[in-house]
Amino acid sequence: MSGWVVIAGLGPGNEDMVTPEVRATLDQATDVVGYFPYVARVAPRDGLTLHGSDNRVELDRSRHALSMAAEGRRVVVVSSGDPGVFAMASAVFEALEAGPEAWRALEIRVLPGITAMLAAAAAAGAPLGHDFCTINLSDNLKPWALIEKRLRLAAEADFAMAFYNPRSRSRPEGFERALKVLREACGDARPILFARNVSRVDQTLRIVPLTEATPEMADMRTMVIVGSSATRIIETPRGPILFTPRSA
Numbered sequence: 001m002s003g004w005v006v007i008a009g010l011g012p013g014n015e016d017m018v019t020p021e022v023r024a025t026l027d028q029a030t031d032v033v034g035y036f037p038y039v040a041r042v043a044p045r046d047g048l049t050l051h052g053s054d055n056r057v058e059l060d061r062s063r064h065a066l067s068m069a070a071e072g073r074r075v076v077v078v079s080s081g082d083p084g085v086f087a088m089a090s091a092v093f094e095a096l097e098a099g100p101e102a103w104r105a106l107e108i109r110v111l112p113g114i115t116a117m118l119a120a121a122a123a124a125g126a127p128l129g130h131d132f133c134t135i136n137l138s139d140n141l142k143p144w145a146l147i148e149k150r151l152r153l154a155a156e157a158d159f160a161m162a163f164y165n166p167r168s169r170s171r172p173e174g175f176e177r178a179l180k181v182l183r184e185a186c187g188d189a190r191p192i193l194f195a196r197n198v199s200r201v202d203q204t205l206r207i208v209p210l211t212e213a214t215p216e217m218a219d220m221r222t223m224v225i226v227g228s229s230a231t232r233i234i235e236t237p238r239g240p241i242l243f244t245p246r247s248a
């Protein structure tokens with residue numbers, strides 16, 4: 001049987017948010033490759049080898065997946081959320097581009113998943129209902145100056161904004177700088193959502209005006225969404241609903 005590579009998204013954490021397409025493909029796999037905690041979400045079974053690896057080895061992991069497929073194995077590379085959003089799909093294609101010509105004949109497919117941004121937006125209401133953009137706030141793979149430029153221009157263009165990887169222990173000062181840029185560029189008390197562990201049992205949602213946001217409100221399990229100038233809150237007995245109207 002000929003091998004293949006599928007790069008699949010496992011969604012934000014809740015098992016009900018794994019698509020049937022991804023489930024069915026995992027059932028056919030001989031090997032699952034990915035960052036340890038994501039691989040741990042796949043149930044072990046006979047005939048399936050789980051290859052968990054560390055966070056920063058995306059290209060090694062991609063080459064490993066492609067070389068196993070070239071030997072005839074059926075390999076699923078897993079990411080959380082969607083594999084095309086700050087995740088493994090691009091890494092696999094970078095490895096393919098730089099790898100042996102023979103790899104290009106392999107069947108390679110990307111299966112979408114529910115990305116954290118969309119799960120967070122849905123949990124809070126509809127803050128991304130008008131034009132929006134998304135930025136990865138980690139400066140692991142790009143310089144901070146570029147992040148800051150994109151933040152300023154996005155705020156100036158009055159996009160709602162969704163931020164992945166807002167703050168980690170290794171670079172706690174980045175998010176503080178991001179908040180400063182946003183306060184300067186937005187210039188008002190627009191709402192900011194901190195959505196932590198979305199879709200999991202310990203999900204928390206917190207909405208505060210930008211002026212009251214502090215760096216400690218975010219960590220690496222948090223999705224941050226900043227409203228545009230049109231984003232509003234409806235107070236209800238069940239909690240606030242954050243939404244951006246269809247017209248601006």
Ligand code: SAH
Pocket residue numbers: 012013079080081082083084085086087114115116117120163164165166195196197198199200219220221222223224
């Ligand atoms: N491919 C993933 C994103 C990987 S980047 C996706 O599409 O969702 C990892 C970042 O995603 C985290 O730092 C956090 O900002 C966000 N994230 C992932 N899962 C999350 C969840 N359940 N709740 C809140 N944020 C989450």
